[in-house]
Amino acid sequence: MKSLYPVIMTEKVAETADFYVKKFDFDKTFEMDWYVSLKKGDYELAVFDCNHETVPGHKKGRQTSYLILNFEVEDAKNLYEKLVVNENLSALLELKDEEFGQRHFIVEDLNGVMIDVIEEIEQSEEFKKHYM
Numbered sequence: 001m002k003s004l005y006p007v008i009m010t011e012k013v014a015e016t017a018d019f020y021v022k023k024f025d026f027d028k029t030f031e032m033d034w035y036v037s038l039k040k041g042d043y044e045l046a047v048f049d050c051n052h053e054t055v056p057g058h059k060k061g062r063q064t065s066y067l068i069l070n071f072e073v074e075d076a077k078n079l080y081e082k083l084v085v086n087e088n089l090s091a092l093l094e095l096k097d098e099e100f101g102q103r104h105f106i107v108e109d110l111n112g113v114m115i116d117v118i119e120e121i122e123q124s125e126e127f128k129k130h131y132m
Contacts, residue, residue, distance in 0.1 A: 005044035008064045010056070010111045016047045019109050023083060024071065046111075068106075068114040076103045076119035083107060083117075099124035 009020035010016050017036035020026045025043060026038035034049035049065050073079055080095040084105065092114060095104035106116045123131070 002008075002046070005046060006048040006067070006069065007048050008067075008109075008113055009048050009050040009110060010063050011050060012110060013049050015049050015110060020045060020047075022117075023089070063111055067114050068116050070116045070118055070119045072120065074119065076105065076117050079117055080105050097121060100127045 002129060008016060013034060013036060013078050017028065017031070020038055021028060024040065029038060029039045029044075030037040034052045036047045038045045038047070048118045051061055055061075069106045077095060080085045080091075083089040084095075086109065089107050090102055091105050093104070093116075095103065095105040102118050103119055103121045104116055104118040108114050
């Protein structure tokens with residue numbers, strides 16, 4: 001395998017791509033009206049028109065849903081302040097520390113794709129014993 005990256009299928013290609021560019025600082029590396037490639041450092045994400053001719057018939061028109069993208073960051077609190085407090089993006093889960101070793105919050109894009117913004121923190125003793 002040379003690469004692996006998620007592709008969000010939507011009817012709102014441009015708007016979805018712009019969301020990730022504006023909110024999470026992705027750069028566009030390829031853009032057409034039906035497909036946009038995004039990149040941030042070593043990480044890639046694509047946005048694809050769910051009605052494109054290459055989508056198999058029984059899957060055509062189905063938009064990505066029930067997906068969680070985990071974005072691991074250095075400072076979840078800082079990004080929470082930027083997105084939720086300053087830009088009024090709704091938090092599905094408010095910023096919180098978890099005993100399993102995460103400080104995180106969850107927002108969603110305009111397609112309902114959940115984005116779990118995660119900062120690794122110290123795990124509780126109970127959870128430490130489960131790590132390999």
